Amino acid sequence: MAKKAKTEAEIAQFRDSVCAAATRLFIERGPQNVTMRQIASEVGVSPMTPxxxxxxxxxxxxIVRAEAFNRFSEALENAVANAPDARSKGRAVGDAYVNFAKTFPSAYQLIFAFAQQDEEQYPELVTANARAQKAMVNYVEEMIAAGLLEGDAQLIGYMFWATLHGIVVLELASGLRGMNGQTLREKIMRTLYAGMKVHPPHLDD
Incomplete structure (x- = not known):
């Protein structure tokens, strides 16, 4: 008797199960040390099923990296959308960034700890990556338009991004011994804003 074909919902559920199992293995062992056979074993299916x-x-x-990128971008976009004014956007993005990294460390690691060769082969990943890049620049463009910052939006956005990433990585690795991450972040941001000769937006709130 022929085996009943899976419904679309069942296929989606199985794909989600495979992606969840693969994510656990990628984080634990690194993608280069994970095989499809191991993923299948983690899900409890035959080696060829995936x-x-x-x-x-x-x-x-x-696929799992694209999903992580999109969750990250959504968090930043929501922070910008809910900020009461242009001056508040920088602080809102910083808070959302740090909160995402601490709340979803596996997703954050998928985004920044693992790179893939030939990423252009995966349009979904390319699109998700571009969305994250845009999320880290758009709010800066709004602040520039409001007269709160001056300079190249992409360069400034990447400066802030590099700062946040460095602090987050040190915090997650328990590398900030004797230093509070929030305090460090505010001091660095204040220095960056001062270097651009603008008033720091709500860093004392």
Whole structure:
């Protein structure tokens, strides 16, 4: 008797299960040390079953990284949208960034700890990556338009991004011994704003 074909909902559920299992293994072992056979074993299916739904391990990695990028971008976009005014956007993005990294460390690691060769082969990942880049620049453009900052929006956005990432990585690795991450962040941001000769937006709130 032929096996009943899976419904679309069942296929989606299985794909989600594979992606969740793969994410655990990627984080624990690093993508280079994970095989499709190991992913199948983690899900509890035969070694060839995942190949019915995914081309290979790299496709799975691209899918889970794209999902992580989109969650990250959504957090930043919501922070900007809910900020009461242009002056508040920088602080809102910084808070959302740090909160995301601490609340979803696995997603944050998928975004920044793992790179893939030939990422252009995965349009979903390319789009999600571009969305994150945009999220880290758009709010700066709004602050420039409001007269709160001066300079190149992308460069300023990346300066802030590099600062936040460095602090987050040190905090997650318990590297800020004797220093509060929030205090460090505010001091660095104040210095950056002063260097651009503008008034720091709500750093004392």
């Amino acid at each position: 190949y019915r739904y995914f081309r290979d391990k790299d496709e799975i990695l691209a």
